Amino acid sequence: MAGNETIVRIQFDEVVGLAEEIFIACGVGREESHMLSESLARADARGIMSHGVVRVPSYVDQFENGRFSKETRLDAVRETLFSTVLDANNGLGSVASYKSVELTKKKARENGIAFTAVRNSNHYGAAGLWSSMIAEDKDLIGFTSTTSILIVAAPTGAGRAIGSNPISIAVPAEMHPNLCLDISMGNMAQGKIWEYKRLNKPFPDDFWLGPDGEVTTDPNKFALEEYVMIPFGMHKGFGLGVVLEMLTSGLSGGAFHRQYVGFTKEQLPLCHCFGAMRIDAFMDPADYRKNVDEYIDYLHGLPSRHGAAPIMFPGEIEAKVEADAKMNGVKIPSQVLADMRASAVKYGVDTSAYAKFLSAAI
Amino acid sequence: MAGNETIVRIQFDEVVGLAEEIFIACGVGREESHMLSESLARADARGIMSHGVVRVPSYVDQFENGRFSKETRLDAVRETLFSTVLDANNGLGSVASYKSVELTKKKARENGIAFTAVRNSNHYGAAGLWSSMIAEDKDLIGFTSTTSILIVAAPTGAGRAIGSNPISIAVPAEMHPNLCLDISMGNMAQGKIWEYKRLNKPFPDDFWLGPDGEVTTDPNKFALEEYVMIPFGMHKGFGLGVVLEMLTSGLSGGAFHRQYVGFTKEQLPLCHCFGAMRIDAFMDPADYRKNVDEYIDYLHGLPSRHGAAPIMFPGEIEAKVEADAKMNGVKIPSQVLADMRASAVKYGVDTSAYAKFLSAAI
Numbered sequence: 212m213a214g215n216e217t218i219v220r221i222q223f224d225e226v227v228g229l230a231e232e233i234f235i236a237c238g239v240g241r242e243e244s245h246m247l248s249e250s251l252a253r254a255d256a257r258g259i260m261s262h263g264v265v266r267v268p269s270y271v272d273q274f275e276n277g278r279f280s281k282e283t284r285l286d287a288v289r290e291t292l293f294s295t296v297l298d299a300n301n302g303l304g305s306v307a308s309y310k311s312v313e314l315t316k317k318k319a320r321e322n323g324i325a326f327t328a329v330r331n332s333n334h335y336g337a338a339g340l341w342s343s344m345i346a347e348d349k350d351l352i353g354f355t356s357t358t359s360i361l362i363v364a365a366p367t368g369a370g371r372a373i374g375s376n377p378i379s380i381a382v383p384a385e386m387h388p389n390l391c392l393d394i395s396m397g398n399m400a401q402g403k404i405w406e407y408k409r410l411n412k413p414f415p416d417d418f419w420l421g422p423d424g425e426v427t428t429d430p431n432k433f434a435l436e437e438y439v440m441i442p443f444g445m446h447k448g449f450g451l452g453v454v455l456e457m458l459t460s461g462l463s464g465g466a467f468h469r470q471y472v473g474f475t476k477e478q479l480p481l482c483h484c485f486g487a488m489r490i491d492a493f494m495d496p497a498d499y500r501k502n503v504d505e506y507i508d509y510l511h512g513l514p515s516r517h518g519a520a521p522i523m524f525p526g527e528i529e530a531k532v533e534a535d536a537k538m539n540g541v542k543i544p545s546q547v548l549a550d551m552r553a554s555a556v557k558y559g560v561d562t563s564a565y566a567k568f569l570s571a572a573i
Numbered sequence: 574m575a576g577n578e579t580i581v582r583i584q585f586d587e588v589v590g591l592a593e594e595i596f597i598a599c600g601v602g603r604e605e606s607h608m609l610s611e612s613l614a615r616a617d618a619r620g621i622m623s624h625g626v627v628r629v630p631s632y633v634d635q636f637e638n639g640r641f642s643k644e645t646r647l648d649a650v651r652e653t654l655f656s657t658v659l660d661a662n663n664g665l666g667s668v669a670s671y672k673s674v675e676l677t678k679k680k681a682r683e684n685g686i687a688f689t690a691v692r693n694s695n696h697y698g699a700a701g702l703w704s705s706m707i708a709e710d711k712d713l714i715g716f717t718s719t720t721s722i723l724i725v726a727a728p729t730g731a732g733r734a735i736g737s738n739p740i741s742i743a744v745p746a747e748m749h750p751n752l753c754l755d756i757s758m759g760n761m762a763q764g765k766i767w768e769y770k771r772l773n774k775p776f777p778d779d780f781w782l783g784p785d786g787e788v789t790t791d792p793n794k795f796a797l798e799e800y801v802m803i804p805f806g807m808h809k810g811f812g813l814g815v816v817l818e819m820l821t822s823g824l825s826g827g828a829f830h831r832q833y834v835g836f837t838k839e840q841l842p843l844c845h846c847f848g849a850m851r852i853d854a855f856m857d858p859a860d861y862r863k864n865v866d867e868y869i870d871y872l873h874g875l876p877s878r879h880g881a882a883p884i885m886f887p888g889e890i891e892a893k894v895e896a897d898a899k900m901n902g903v904k905i906p907s908q909v910l911a912d913m914r915a916s917a918v919k920y921g922v923d924t925s926a927y928a929k930f931l932s933a934a935i
Contacts, residue, residue, distance in 0.1 A: 289856065291685050291854045292685065293686050293854065294685060294686070294854035294855055296855050296856065322655075323655050323656060324655050324656070324688065326854075328855055352819070365872065366884075367881035367882045367883070367884055368876065368881075368884050369877060369878045369879070369881075370875065370876060372872065372884070378813075382816060382819040382823070390815065390819065392812045392816045394806075394808075398806070424876065424878055425878070425879065443806035443810075444760070444805035444806040444810060446885075446887075447756040447805050447806070447810070448805075448806060450754045450886075451740075451754060453752065453754070453868075453872070454742040454744060454752055454754045454887060457714070457742075457744040457865060457868075458714075460864075461744070461861060461864060462861075463855070463856075464855070464856045464860070464864075467864060467867070467868055467871070468871070469870075488688065492653045492655065492656035492688075493656055493658050493690055493825070493826070494824065494826045502822075502823060502826075502829060503819060505831060506815075506818070506819075506823075506829055506831055509831035510734065513727060513730050513731075513732065513734050514730065514731045514732060514786065515729050516726075516731045516787070517731070517786065519729035519730075519731075521729070522727040522728075522729055522734070523808075524812075525815055525816060
């Protein structure tokens with residue numbers, strides 16, 4: 212992020228609207244453009260800018276060079292009352308995920324529990340979006356994971372072994388925002404390297420390997436995409452990433468990470484999975500949510516270490532940022548707006564409805 | 574572990590047999606004694622001695638002082654085709670878990686998927702035992718978690734916040750041993766403190782807090798049970814532990830960690846959960862297991878960091894130790910045998926059938 216950049220506040224619907232118009236102009240259907248745009252804008256609204264509309268130009272490029280199918284056709288490969296295997300035919304990860312979440316929720320409501328595995332898909336954005344969508348009606352617990360490009364090393368390994376393979380679990384609360392765990396298997400998100408590079412600040416010594424397979428603390432020795440993440444908690448994060456792959460690539464019958472060797476960009480068919488379970492199969496959902504609330508209150512009431520921040524629950528930061536974005540608009544860097552404007556101009560999108568916010572672009 | 578202690582090799586069935594006779598002599602039923610003894614011996618066989626027959630004298634004490642119910646009555650509180658909530662009436666964790674696993678497998682075979690939550694139980698031993706039991710017939714994926722005493726701090730917290738709250742997922746392979754992830758939320762198992770104490774070796778600086786709420790590297794400053802674990806991966810391990818509690822205490826309607834404050838020993842009603850899912854609901858199980866095998870081969874083929882150990886899959890060490898124990902007998906410290914002998918003598922157990930191995934006791 213450049214030093215002279217400013218952050219602009221844009222209403223959520225406007226962010227979605229402009230991104231949507233751009234994708235439609237690229238030849239993507241209206242419904243699919245909307246699903247993709249909403250997933251990007253929602254990531255921004257939750258403070259996960261790396262997965263937000265900063266990616267619009269990259270999507271445009273990839274539509275242009277035929278990297279993605281503009282249409283996301285989902286074929287059911289195998290199906291039971293609770294299970295579904297879907298082939299996304301190289302369509303959009305967001306669209307495949309949106310539809311998979313809808314299907315998983317529907318089957319869970321009918322059957323009590325449902326699990327969906329998806330293959331031949333693409334990057335699905337922030338995992339927490341999809342588990343949140345499952346838990347948002349307050350009656351279901353939501354689960355998701357996805358494969359990604361190879362980016363995490365094995366605990367004793369010298370190179371790329373597994374993807375960031377995030378796990379997200381969302382659990383409804385009543386008065387508090389829902390609990391939403393969203394963690395990936397690397398010790399630090401790759402996006403944060405930029406900040407260390409900018410400040411020329413050494414990395415902690417358990418975060419990164421260089422392409423030479425050795426631990427590195429030098430943020431300027433390699434290009435961003437050459438660094439390999441050390442897994443969080445070493446064998447624990449690594450092991451979790453391995454078993455999660457058995458639920459994504461494994462159950463969907465899709466591509467495994469063993470087929471990803473040599474690729475460092477997102478150009479491989481990814482696999483996802485989604486789970487939903489009805490709380491009322493176990494106990495009264497209102498009582499359950501009350502217990503979740505009380506547990507959050509318990510966590511909030513615990514003492515902090517001397518000088519340290521208050522204790523927060525999983526998803527609390529994202530929920531706070533999202534509440535603020537709802538009130539005051541989504542924070543978008545002016546450079547990102549400028550890039551969206553360039554994409555809009557390129558495809559002859561009528562941006563008159565967005566003139567006010569585009570004027571805030573650099 | 575004392576310096577003059579030796580390790581003895583005992584056949585698995587003999588370890589189970591003597592422990593079983595002791596528990597029967599304490600007034601526990603034969604079937605329940607067998608389930609408890611087998612779970613302890615299996616932990617030893619898998620190299621997890623801290624959860625093995627070293628605990629026999631402690632169980633004996635707890636039967637004596639009425640801490641556990643000798644009978645483990647399981648009442649179904651709520652039930653659907655896939656879900657079950659069980660109340661274990663303060664019975665044995667191993668017995669409740671053994672029966673819950675059987676029920677979960679049965680329901681999963683009938684319904685495709687099953688999830689069981691248990692409340693008012695006690696320590697269930699090593700989580701990996703139960704997920705392994707689910708996956709051992711090669712047709713199901715197994716999942717489990719449990720609460721424990723408060724032992725892990727929040728990332729910025731000064732004291733005990735959550736339990737070790739392990740997660741275990743087991744996935745069947747064909748030629749290789751099954752994958753079995755079994756990780757708890759602390760940065761280091763408490764049992765390992767003994768080794769640091771013995772060698773007077775400083776702890777790594779991100780592993781332990783003292784009861785004063787500050788990070789400590791001094792292994793001899795406090796008693797074993799006064800140290801509090803820092804969560805592995807900080808907010809990641811902590812967050813995972815929090816959402817897992819929503820599947821154990823949460824879904825079972827049992828005691829939450831917020832009710833555990835002030836307790837540092839195992840004397841609180843614990844909650845577990847167990848999940849099982851049929852692989853053939855998604856794809857051909859033989860093809861699935863072949864993919865798992867190939868993925869393991871891929872992991873084994875990855876290069877190690879200079880001077881580091883080969884890359885291993887989750888559960889590989891335990892599987893190797895177990896295969897060796899099957900061939901050559903389970904490794905039991907002679908002091909543990911001596912303690913079992915003392916328990917047997919106290920309860921007038923006829924140990925003539927075990928004379929050979931008891932002679933190896935210190």
